[in-house]
Amino acid sequence: MSQRIVIDSLAFARDARSLQGELPIAGLTRVLDLLADSAGQLSYRIEGVMGARNRAQLQLQLDGVLSVCCQRCLEGIDYPIALRSVLEFVDDEEDLTQEEFEDDSKDFLPAEDETDVVALIEEELILD
Helix, strand or coil: CCCCCEECHHHHHHCCCEEEEEEEHHHCCCCHHHEEECCCEEEEEEEEEECHHHCEEEEEEEEEEEEEECCCCCCEEEEEEEEEEEEEEECCHHHCCHHHHHCCCCEEEECCCCEEHHHHHHHHHHHC
16 A cells, blocks of 8 residues: 555544545555556545544545456446445444444444544455
């Protein structure tokens, strides 16, 4: 990974901070094996907010184009990325209600003092 961007997720949300920039696709080491080409960049924007039950949330936006390998012709094809995710931080997963577990509009993560933004972006790309 060429860049390391670390935030305190709880303070970031509590202070309603935002962060944006561009990441070179070649620096996203966890997704490189899935790609046909590592050229280009992804734009990201992260906004911190306090959500329901006073929980820290990150609203993540990713935009760009990845070149993935077509499983049929084995050539590279453009895969547009327009990802929007809500990530909510919890102290303990046992505090979640059944409704929250079933809620597909956001994902729950353990609250951390140090959240690696690039690793978070890579994880969201893999899950997409």
